[in-house]
Amino acid sequence: MSDRFAARSQVAVVGYAHSPVRRHHDVPLGALALDTALAAIADAGLTKDDIDGFTTGSLLPTSGGHASVDGVSVVTANWLAEHLGVNPRFCAGFQGFGQIPGSVTMAVNALATGAADYVVLHRALHNPPRGRYHANPMTRAAGPMQWVAPQGYFGPLSMIALPYNEYLQRFSASRDAMAAVLVEARANGARIPWSYWHEKPITPQDYLDARVIAEPIGVLDCDIPVDGVAAFVLTRADRARDLPHKPVYVAGYAMGSPKRTRLPTHWPLDDIMEAGFEIRRRLEDATGVTVDVIDVPQLYDGFSPFVYFWLESLGLCPVGEAHRFVQEGIDAAAGGLPILSGGGALGNGRMHGVPQMLECYLQLSQRAGDRQLASATVGLACHSSPHFGGAVMYTAEPL
């Protein structure tokens, strides 16, 4: 099979660390990132002198015009390496929106080719201390913004509201159905010590009562902006066997991209779904593993409708059925498909694709503690919208 990923099962995740997730930390983001990276390196049984590769996606995902200052509001791979006192052989940042799968592709490719032996992959997220996260004071709309901002179309809430309403109308679904997704995400997030929502589950009524911002998107359909850092250590499979924790192998990955020029932040439902179908085909071609055997499918949920879009485009339920499927099918504690067993972004805070990747690692390495699933052999970590993001498949044993 010519499309099979040449580095399949050659690279493994061997350790991690996660900072507490808070609305605002009282230490600079860079300091939090350094402490978290050092903890991840120690968790992997290594020292910083072993690390010779760094990768991240450092985007500050706000439309509010907040400044990106390295070490303060973002932390690039170069900043982290320099401030750890490491002179790495490989150091690179991913420029797109699917920062976690994008960073993993760079780490895997570097390790498989010998460009690095031990890579720290981190993600540092920041919630600016002043002003609303997405509020923008623009009085003049220049460049791409001239096509949308004068009519009030701006920012990620309108962006996701349009395809979500397109979905609800097309399939005669009710926005109330999404309560099941929020209850599951928060129930699992409530069991995670570092989560912003630790010990704070919600009821369906809490969801229904929450403020609506851009119909049909309400405040609880959005992950909450936070300060938080996670770091992972990856190495080649042959080196991974000597380290303290059970390695979790990268089987392959697939990324999506938009096929058409659109207005800024205009994401029609069919653009999203088309890319999702393609990601599934690419993943199955790359790994030789079909999606039906994935027992830890962690779907991206930075905005709740992404859960429907990933469920359907990956073929985990029929198109148009996700709003029904989530009512009974996703309760991880009751043996349902564990799509949000790691709490996701809705259950942890705006850690982007970190909760999905981390849950795959924890479950497949048997480190999930009292959340450990009975069956955890193949994981999938999705991030972003399919047409701007991607997914990485992990396995507990090499393929």
Next chain:
Amino acid sequence: MHKPVPVPDPTSEAYWAAAAEHRLALARCGHCGRLTHPPDVVCPHCLSTDPGFTFEPVDGRGTVRSWTVLRDSFLPGFAEDIPFVLVDVELDVQADLRLIGRLVDGPDTPLRLGDRVVTVFDARDDGPPVPAFSLDPTAEGAR
């Protein structure tokens, strides 16, 4: 507090000049003849790097593909308009040619996918009128 005022540039000045006369004018590629919005560096249809876009008036009728009712705004000048409706419209003039604009009929307007709309213009004190939409009163089944 003023809403964001469009800043015309060489790629858009003909669009805003037409809007000032309450006409919708879109970019047509000089190479393949297809319309595109917004105009990009290359034509997204034929990938010409020298599309030589010319703006020409087009029929502003179209079909609602989605909508959202905004109950909060993240831009200056919209607070007094909340709640307001934005519609995602596919224009009749070319398949998959989409515009987003305000629906001027009000937030309680009942909407369905496939509803027919016409382009109208949202007057502003401090800039060109901004293309918007209104339900087409002449459409079959119009309410």
